[in-house]
Amino acid sequence: MDLALLAVVVGVCVGIVVGALGAGGGILAVPVLVFLLGMPAHSATASSLIIVLITALASLPHHARHRNVDWRNGLVFAGVSVVGAVVGSRLSALVPAQILLTLFGAMLALVAISMLRRALRARAEERVAEHTSPAEAATEEPVATYDDPVLDQPGPDMVDTADGLRSHHGEPELPLTPTPPASPRLSLxxxxxxxxxxxxxxxxxxxxxxxxxxxxxxxxxxxxxxxGTSLLVMVVATATSLLARLGTDVQIDWVTTLIFAAGSAAGGILGGPLSAKARPSTLTLAFSALLGGVAAVTLVQTLVL
Structure with missing residues (x-):
C-alpha cells in the first residue's frame, strides 16, 4: 500500500513537470523507479516509456488548444526519429545496468549545462527589453519574425502588434533580420x-x-x-520504442507502472496551465536545474553508493 501511494505521489509530481515544461517525465521516472521503487534498470526504462506516453497524451491537448504545437514540423521530426528509436531500444537491452545508468547521468549533466547557458542568455535579453523605454522601442526599425523557419512563413499563432512586430501570444519573439531566415539544413x-x-x-x-x-x-x-511540440514528438518516439522492445527479455511491473502513470497523467493536466504563466527563461532555468539535480543523484547512486 505504501509503495502504491508513493508511486501515485511521485507520479503526480512528474506529470506536473511534463505538463509545464513539455519534458522531464522520463528523466524523473527512471531514477524513481530504480532507486525508490526498486525496479531493475532495464525494466524501469521500459516502464518509463509507458508512463511518459500516457502523460504526454494527457498534456498535449492543453498545448494544442493554445496553439503551441507545431503539428507539421513536429510530425516530420517525430517520423525521422523512428529509426533512431528502434536502434536505441534494441541496443539498450545489451548494455549492463550500471553502465546504462552512468551514461544516463552523464548525458543529463551535459544537457543541463547547455540549457543553463541558454536560460541565462534569454534572461539577460528579457532584462534589456524590460529597461527599454517605449520611446526607444518606437525608434527601432521594425523587423519581421518567422515562427516556422522550415517554410519561412509565420506560424498560425503569430499576431501583428501595433509596432509592426509579430508576437507569440502577446510575447515578442527574439528580433531577427528583415529578410526571412534561411531554412535549417536538412542534414541538421x-x-x-x-x-x-x-x-x-x-x-x-x-x-x-x-x-x-x-x-x-x-x-x-x-x-x-x-x-508543446515536444509532447507530440514524445508520443511517437515512446510508442515506437515500446514496440521495438517486443520480443526482448525485459519484464514490466504493470501494476506499479500504471499507478505511476495515472498519477503522472493527472499531474500533466495540472502542469499545462503553469507554462502559460511563466517566462520562457524561467521555464528554461527550471528545466536546467531539474536536469542537473537528477544527473547528480543518478551518478552518486550509481558510482558512489
Missing part, C-alpha cells in the same frame, strides 16, 4: 531527430529533455512552442 534536422529517437529508445525516457533543445536549435522554435 535529420541528425537531430535521429539522435532524439536513439536517446529515447536507448535510455527509455520520453525524449523531451533532448527534444526541446533540439526543436529550439534545429527548427528555431520559441521555448514555449518547442515545449
Amino acid at each position: 534536422v535529420i541528425a537531430a531527430a535521429t539522435l532524439t529517437g536513439f536517446l529515447t529508445g536507448f535510455f527509455g525516457v520520453g525524449g523531451g529533455f533532448i527534444v526541446v533543445p533540439m526543436l529550439v536549435i534545429a527548427l528555431g522554435l520559441a521555448m514555449r512552442r518547442a515545449s
Whole structure:
C-alpha cells in the first residue's frame, strides 16, 4: 500500500513537470523507479516509456488548444526519429545496468549545462527589453519574425502588434533580420531527430529533455512552442520504442507502472496551465536545474553508493 501511494505521489509530481515544461517525465521516472521503487534498470526504462506516453497524451491537448504545437514540423521530426528509436531500444537491452545508468547521468549533466547557458542568455535579453523605454522601442526599425523557419512563413499563432512586430501570444519573439531566415539544413534536422529517437529508445525516457533543445536549435522554435511540440514528438518516439522492445527479455511491473502513470497523467493536466504563466527563461532555468539535480543523484547512486 505504501509503495502504491508513493508511486501515485511521485507520479503526480512528474506529470506536473511534463505538463509545464513539455519534458522531464522520463528523466524523473527512471531514477524513481530504480532507486525508490526498486525496479531493475532495464525494466524501469521500459516502464518509463509507458508512463511518459500516457502523460504526454494527457498534456498535449492543453498545448494544442493554445496553439503551441507545431503539428507539421513536429510530425516530420517525430517520423525521422523512428529509426533512431528502434536502434536505441534494441541496443539498450545489451548494455549492463550500471553502465546504462552512468551514461544516463552523464548525458543529463551535459544537457543541463547547455540549457543553463541558454536560460541565462534569454534572461539577460528579457532584462534589456524590460529597461527599454517605449520611446526607444518606437525608434527601432521594425523587423519581421518567422515562427516556422522550415517554410519561412509565420506560424498560425503569430499576431501583428501595433509596432509592426509579430508576437507569440502577446510575447515578442527574439528580433531577427528583415529578410526571412534561411531554412535549417536538412542534414541538421535529420541528425537531430535521429539522435532524439536513439536517446529515447536507448535510455527509455520520453525524449523531451533532448527534444526541446533540439526543436529550439534545429527548427528555431520559441521555448514555449518547442515545449508543446515536444509532447507530440514524445508520443511517437515512446510508442515506437515500446514496440521495438517486443520480443526482448525485459519484464514490466504493470501494476506499479500504471499507478505511476495515472498519477503522472493527472499531474500533466495540472502542469499545462503553469507554462502559460511563466517566462520562457524561467521555464528554461527550471528545466536546467531539474536536469542537473537528477544527473547528480543518478551518478552518486550509481558510482558512489
